[in-house]
Amino acid sequence: MNKLYDTLNDQQKKGVFTTEGPVLLLAGAGSGKTRVLTTRVAYLIEEKGVNPWNIMAITFTNKAAGEMKERVEDMVGFGADSIWVTTFHSTCVRILKRYGDRLGYDSTFTIYDTDDQKTVIKEILKKFQIDTKTLKERYFLSAISNAKNELISPQAYHKAIGGDFNKSRIAKVYEEYQNTLKRNNAMDFDDLIMQTVELFKNHSDILEQYQERFRYIMVDEYQDTNTAQFALISHLAAKYRNICVVGDDDQSIYKFRGANIRNILDFEKVYPDAVVIKLEQNYRSTQNVLDAANAVIGNNQSRKEKALWTEKGEGNKIHFRQFDNAFEEADYITDDIYKKQKDGLIRYSDCAVLFRTNAQARLVEERFIIRGIPYDVVGGTNFYARREIKDLLAYLKTIENGRDDIAVRRIINVPKRGVGMTSIQRIVDYADERNINFYDAMRESDQIIGLGKAAMKITAFTTMIQAFRSKMELYGLSDLIKDVIETTGYITELEASNEEDAQSRIENIDELISKVVSFEENNHEATLSDFLDEVALVADIDHVVGESGQVLLMTLHSAKGLEFPHVYIAGLEDGVFPSYMSIASEDPEAEIEEERRLAYVGITRAGDDLTLTCAKQRMVRGETQYNAASRFLKEIPPPLMDNRLSTFRKMKVTVPVKNYTAPENKPYVAGGVSALKRGGIGQGLPVMGASPDYIVGDKVAHIKYGIGIVRGIEQGAKDYQVTVDFDTAGPKIMYAAFAKLKKV
DNA sequence: TAGTTGGGTTTTTTT
DNA sequence: AACCCAACTA
Numbered sequence: 001m002n003k004l005y006d007t008l009n010d011q012q013k014k015g016v017f018t019t020e021g022p023v024l025l026l027a028g029a030g031s032g033k034t035r036v037l038t039t040r041v042a043y044l045i046e047e048k049g050v051n052p053w054n055i056m057a058i059t060f061t062n063k064a065a066g067e068m069k070e071r072v073e074d075m076v077g078f079g080a081d082s083i084w085v086t087t088f089h090s091t092c093v094r095i096l097k098r099y100g101d102r103l104g105y106d107s108t109f110t111i112y113d114t115d116d117q118k119t120v121i122k123e124i125l126k127k128f129q130i131d132t133k134t135l136k137e138r139y140f141l142s143a144i145s146n147a148k149n150e151l152i153s154p155q156a157y158h159k160a161i162g163g164d165f166n167k168s169r170i171a172k173v174y175e176e177y178q179n180t181l182k183r184n185n186a187m188d189f190d191d192l193i194m195q196t197v198e199l200f201k202n203h204s205d206i207l208e209q210y211q212e213r214f215r216y217i218m219v220d221e222y223q224d225t226n227t228a229q230f231a232l233i234s235h236l237a238a239k240y241r242n243i244c245v246v247g248d249d250d251q252s253i254y255k256f257r258g259a260n261i262r263n264i265l266d267f268e269k270v271y272p273d274a275v276v277i278k279l280e281q282n283y284r285s286t287q288n289v290l291d292a293a294n295a296v297i298g299n300n301q302s303r304k305e306k307a308l309w310t311e312k313g314e315g316n317k318i319h320f321r322q323f324d325n326a327f328e329e330a331d332y333i334t335d336d337i338y339k340k341q342k343d344g345l346i347r348y349s350d351c352a353v354l355f356r357t358n359a360q361a362r363l364v365e366e367r368f369i370i371r372g373i374p375y376d377v378v379g380g381t382n383f384y385a386r387r388e389i390k391d392l393l394a395y396l397k398t399i400e401n402g403r404d405d406i407a408v409r410r411i412i413n414v415p416k417r418g419v420g421m422t423s424i425q426r427i428v429d430y431a432d433e434r435n436i437n438f439y440d441a442m443r444e445s446d447q448i449i450g451l452g453k454a455a456m457k458i459t460a461f462t463t464m465i466q467a468f469r470s471k472m473e474l475y476g477l478s479d480l481i482k483d484v485i486e487t488t489g490y491i492t493e494l495e496a497s498n499e500e501d502a503q504s505r506i507e508n509i510d511e512l513i514s515k516v517v518s519f520e521e522n523n524h525e526a527t528l529s530d531f532l533d534e535v536a537l538v539a540d541i542d543h544v545v546g547e548s549g550q551v552l553l554m555t556l557h558s559a560k561g562l563e564f565p566h567v568y569i570a571g572l573e574d575g576v577f578p579s580y581m582s583i584a585s586e587d588p589e590a591e592i593e594e595e596r597r598l599a600y601v602g603i604t605r606a607g608d609d610l611t612l613t614c615a616k617q618r619m620v621r622g623e624t625q626y627n628a629a630s631r632f633l634k635e636i637p638p639p640l641m642d643n644r645l646s647t648f649r650k651m652k653v654t655v656p657v658k659n660y661t662a663p664e665n666k667p668y669v670a671g672g673v674s675a676l677k678r679g680g681i682g683q684g685l686p687v688m689g690a691s692p693d694y695i696v697g698d699k700v701a702h703i704k705y706g707i708g709i710v711r712g713i714e715q716g717a718k719d720y721q722v723t724v725d726f727d728t729a730g731p732k733i734m735y736a737a738f739a740k741l742k743k744v
Numbered sequence: 745t746a747g748t749t750g751g752g753t754t755t756t757t758t759t
Numbered sequence: 760a761a762c763c764c765a766a767c768t769a
Contacts, residue, residue: 060759089759114758138755189759257758357756359760379758413745420745539759557757581755598757621754622760 022271023244029604030284042075052079056214092192111536148190149258185403211239222247226258286315317642319611326618334367356577378554405438415493423454567606572614573627700741
């Protein structure tokens with residue numbers, strides 16, 4: 001036995017060496033579970049002689065999968081690339097692309113994201129004349145998602161209605177939704193799992209083949225699996241029963257996505273012969289950080305008791321600061337990081353600032369720009385969900401899968417080619433009558449009455465798509481996307497538009513092209529379908545690289561699985577964290593326990609220093625909130641902190657902004673410095689060209705381009721045009737009102 | 745058909 | 760604050 005195993009503690013060793021039968025590895029935060037998993041894989045191959053081909057490791061994010069793969073590769077000499085290390089969703093895509101035809105899907109099926117789902121559901125609700133004022137789209141979407149996560153088919157849903165009117169409507173919508181997706185040869189995220197389970201249930205030959213292949217299965221972040229994912233795993237493991245699940249019930253934070261915490265809590269009931277191993281030594285955090293985390297999570301009722309400990313001494317106290325408002329909070333975090341970096345105490349890449357919501361990152365981001373601190377915001381709008389990117393992907397999807405009505409309809413008039421709502425409705429009606437796809441109806445546009453001269457435009461469109469399809473045989477992926485952009489004039493139209501963010505849109509398109517090029521370089525045999533699948537399943541966190549010299553700003557959810565020597569958690573106020581939604585929900589006890597687990601995840605990300613902050617006053621969705629300090633702060637024993645929590649309670653706003661009546665001729669402007677004051681123009685008229693508060697020669701900061709020098713300010717027709725020479729991005733000309741430049 | 749504007753709405757987290 | 764949609768205008 002080599003020294004690979006010598007540095008493991010006894011429990012970790014047990015986890016590595018217990019290779020046969022069901023194993024439940026309860027791995028506390030920072031207890032080295034990834035190390036156990038990867039070493040276990042190496043042990044299976046090197047000591048037990050298991051063929052790498054027979055090993056499967058499943059995670060939730062591509063990033064986690066990639067890291068695991070890399071670490072296994074470092075440990076084992078050969079064969080690492082034949083281990084199946086992927087995410088749940090990409091595993092299912094691979095299986096379904098191969099055998100989806102058994103379920104009536106074509107291998108070119110496309111994957112619908114949340115945006116596409118919304119489009120489908122909207123259409124259906126309109127068709128069924130369901131008023132979206134009373135029952136929102138997301139009500140139906142989440143009902144459908146929940147059903148799929150519980151493996152309930154539309155038919156099964158129908159049977160379980162039991163006279164409930166709302167449920168009968170959901171059943172109707174669910175059925176129609178599912179039919180639409182199938183007609184479009186498309187699956188949503190939940191389908192990927194559910195349909196794979198369906199496939200296994202109904203086609204034992206396929207199941208047996210995969211059971212035979214995956215003789216050793218490992219599942220990471222097991223506490224976040226849902227019922228469908230559990231079924232998937234159980235099917236695969238049913239034959240050899242070598243299933244090792246790793247997780248921590250205290251870190252279960254994805255209930256909203258269908259995660260079923262019972263999967264981990266009841267594992268021993270499902271597999272009575274399971275070996276349970278607890279990893280309780282923490283290698284990451286100081287005792288103070290750990291004590292704080294344990295104190296907070298100790299308030300949860302439904303959990304497995306565990307005792308995390310560390311050999312890393314007491315360490316610094318938890319830093320705690322409260323501020324009058326969120327601006328001061330952001331200032332403090334920015335200055336603190338800046339100073340410590342300047343004094344050589346920390347590196348920027350050692351720091352992360354965590355928030356409950358994505359929007360909270362904005363404020364800190366703005367300060368970072370002014371201070372010149374390099375940073376990366378993880379999350380928010382996914383790159384591939386941006387309008388211009390989705391448009392171009394819709395072209396690719398249409399070329400790949402002509403049955404995807406959502407994709408076709410998205411681009412039929414983008415860029416503008418004179419096909420309006422009326423024409424589209426005529427095509428829809430024609431397609432519905434004949435029960436054919438939108439695209440196929442378009443190909444018969446000359447037979448659709450009432451189209452008039454739009455018919456020619458539509459024919460031109462289908463001819464163009466056909467041309468792309470035939471040209472695809474001749475050139476590569478990157479040529480195709482460049483051709484699409486060129487032929488459709490997509491960028492040309494953007495350039496001509498006076499849209500405020502045309503420039504950044506074009507930059508995004510350039511980035512998309514680069515992504516296609518590098519995808520092509522990395523996968524020589526890559527098909528269009530491969531690219532679309534990959535793109536559909538990437539998360540923002542997947543792109544995060546360690547040691548990039550940047551401070552990371554992200555949500556607590558995104559931070560799961562990561563660690564940083566210095567962690568800041570901002571916005572610790574009741575109503576922000578824990579969120580208002582959890583406090584006001586129908587089952588606040590359970591929801592607040594979930595928020596508390598999120599707090600536990602956040603705290604345990606920290607290695608050496610943890611800074612917790614809150615603000616008495618904060619702007620949320622355009623209105624000022626006054627919240628009490630978070631209950632989680634109060635759960636941390638005061639001796640662990642360097643500052644006491646002075647009590648501040650939820651205050652009543654004396655002048656509610658909404659009910660405020662402005663005195664005559666003196667319009668009231670809520671929040672911030674009024675443009676009227678700055679521009680010196682009166683009478684509440686829309687102020688287009690309020691003069692900027694900077695002059696030529698000033699140093700200014702821009703949200704995207706960073707720091708630059710103002711080279712010129714010219715008064716245009718509508719607004720001031722400002723020329724700025726940016727340090728990194730070079731010279732740019734922009735409208736003052738849009739650019740939102742801040743004098744530094 | 746295209747562009748603009750005003751009014752209403754917003755669950756926070758994501759594969 | 761930001762986004763989406765319907766209604767209105769050109």
